[in-house]
Amino acid sequence: MGIRGLMSFVEDHSNEFFTDLKLQDTKIVIDGYALFHRLSFNSNLELRYGGDYDSFADIVQKFFESLFACNICPYVVLDGGCDISDKKLTTLKDRAREKIQMAHSLSVGGSGYVCPLLIREVFIQVLIKLQVCFVQCFSEADRDIMTLANHWNCPVLSSDSDFCIFDLKTGFCPLNSFQWRNINTIKGTQNYIPAKCFSLDAFCHHFSNMNKALLPLFAVLCGNDHINLPIIETFLSKACLPLGATSSKGRRHHRILGLLNWLSHFANPTEALDNVLKYLPKKDRENVKELLCCSMEEYQQSQVKLQDFFQCGTYVCPDALNLGLPEWVLVALAKGQLSPFISDALVLRRTILHTQVENMQQPNAHRISQPIRQIIYGLLLNASPHLDKTSRNALPPQPLAFSEVERINKNIKTSIIDAVELAKDHSDLSKLTELSLRRRQMLLLETLKVKQTILEPIPASLKLPVAVSCYWLQHTETKTKLHHLQSLLLAMLVGPLTAIINSPGKEELQEDGAKMLYAEFQRVKVQTRLGTRLDLDTAHIFCQWQSCLQMGMYLNQLLSTPLPEPDLTRPSAFNTLNEDIWRHTKYGGTLCISRLYSGSLVHGLCQQLLASTSVESLLSMCPEAKQLYEHLFNATRSYAPTEIFLPKGKSNSKKKRQKKQNTSCSKNRGRTTAHTKCWYKGNNRFGLLMVENLEEHSEASNLE
Secondary structure, three states: OOOOOOHHHHHHHHHHHEEEEOOOOOEEEEEEHHHHHHHHHHOOOOOOOOHHHHHHHHHHHHHHHHHHHHEEEEEEEEEEOOOOOOOOOOHHHHHHHHHHHHHHHHHHOOOOOOOOHHHHHHHHHHHHOOOOOEEEEEOOOOOHHHHHHHHHHHOOEEOOOHHHHHOOOEEEEEHHHOOOOEEEOOOOEEEEEEEEEOOOOHHHOOOOOOOOOHHHHHHHHHOOOOOOOOOHHHOOOHHHHHHHHHHHHHHHHHHHHHHHHHHHOOOHHHHHHHHOOOOOOOOHHHHHHHHHHHHHHHHHHOOOHHHHHHHOOOOOHHHHHOOOOOOHHHHHHHHOOHHHHHHHOOOOOEEEEEOOOOOOOOOOHHHHHHHHHHHHHHOOOOOOHHHEEEEEEEOOOOEEEEEEEEEEEEEEEEEEEOOOOOOHHHHHHHHHHOOHHHHHHHHHHHHHOHHHHHHHOOOOHHHHHHHHHHHHHHHHHHHHOOHHHHHHHHHHHHHHHHHHHOOOOOOHHHHHHHHHHHHHHHHHHHHHOOHHHHHHHHHHHHHHHHHHHHHHHHHHHHOOOOOOOOOOOOOOOHHHHHOHHHOOOOOOOOHHHOOOEEHHHHHHHHHHHOOOOHHHHOOOHHHHHHHHHHHHHHHHHHOOOOHHHOOOOHHHHHHHHHHHHHHHHOOOOOOOOOOOOEEOOOOOOOOOEEEEOOOOOOHHHHHO
């Protein structure tokens, strides 16, 4: 983020530009995007297996507990969608390419930093659990963070070098020198966190007491996220700046040093800008001046008053209001109840699909969830007449068209995807919340191609993950095997096991069984991290599942959660028959994402199930976990291809027989015998899922 090379430049001059702080008894405004990336990449977390969300959630919780211990009151500000001008698109595409290269490196055993797909959702859920105040801005948050910090006269915590440019009253604390794991004590009573604070005054003093107002011009000339004009190189080559060094870091530092020394000779931005333009061809000067001035405005005060949101719950963003979006959408975006993905699709009709650690030789993992996104796009089609001009500029004149930036091999491409045209009562976004719960739930489940009756035995908190898993199983391109499904379902037991262990009044035998199974899961997870080689095909399959879960959650949120959202506050009940077991736990009755999927655990279970371990032997020590697993397995197996239950070697012959059965089923649409179940295409758009001979495959109902 920010100006490349500037953060390392100022840190190389730490003694000159930073002061030591003992942070305590204060508000602090936190750049949420920078924080969850920092905690994800600098906490020794496993990144190859798609996210150990439980470990990440624990680290986030410990971070905020450290702040609370020092009486530091955090206010987290998250970036929203892209700016309506989409001026960062080139930068975002460059980062997408970089992420693909790092994901590929991780997939073949190398190094790299790629955030797991659902890391933002987990981060927000931890904030909710800990009752940390947070807001999601309508677009980029930097200016809003600066304005709020100056209003409250408190520091900013981030790793974005743009905060070296903003004129912050109380300063900017970089995350990499914020020692939250090393709480110190004054006189044995007062806790504080050692930190360093960037001093803009010291920075400007170092460069001949240069005017602070010149720094935004420095930022745009140096090249930031908003502007990277090739013609600026003409100025840089003629302005007698020092020659570059051989290393990329050295060249960037020489450019920064040269620009700052050159700018320090001017009294104000106007004088400096006029001198920049002198080095450019006359025909380019006006356009370049307009672009530079526009980019410099990004460092000015924001019109958004976040203090009103934190104090009164009111979020007013002029840019958002000018678009004429429904009030409920703006509120949901500010509260983080809708993702920036929805904002981008709504405002720009363009989304970016983030690459995971997947098999780069296969189609990107998000292809499987495209039908879900097409329904999302259909719901957003007629949001506001004010959006028409904005979104049409970037697209061909197609009324249903949305563009998606996606991975293809090891590069990116932009694909045009048509939204699904929905019924009239679903096509007015402003009235979407007025639809009955039944209608919204029906649209969600029809999109996922799941019958509501299948979910009836499932605890409320697990209905959405199970429905998503059913959708995932129906797509044959996932190449899912039985051990993949079993591993996912076993991992869903971690939250309930935690609830048993922490539940007061449980019989000792039950608690011991839960502890033994939980300990076995932890052993598997640790063993996987110790050096298990990544199975790329398995990784790709689970990346596809995560994409389905992500888009299923986004659709569920857009429909105002007709199914309960996975939530961090409490693990789920095992089943509707034994819900009294869970009523008195300290967690209650919903499942957190961080306990829903742990990549190291899921991949490790896959290895064990392939080797010798059976699900039945694993669960024999905990009957309650076994009972929940049976409910989950019986619901999902109804949608799985029958060949995944066959012994190896029989699947090919089964596929031929399956084709004949499918033909027979289509001729007898709507009929169900005692031995054959057939789900079929009809007005409900469910699609032909599977044909199953129950007598022939009765053994498939066993746990194995």
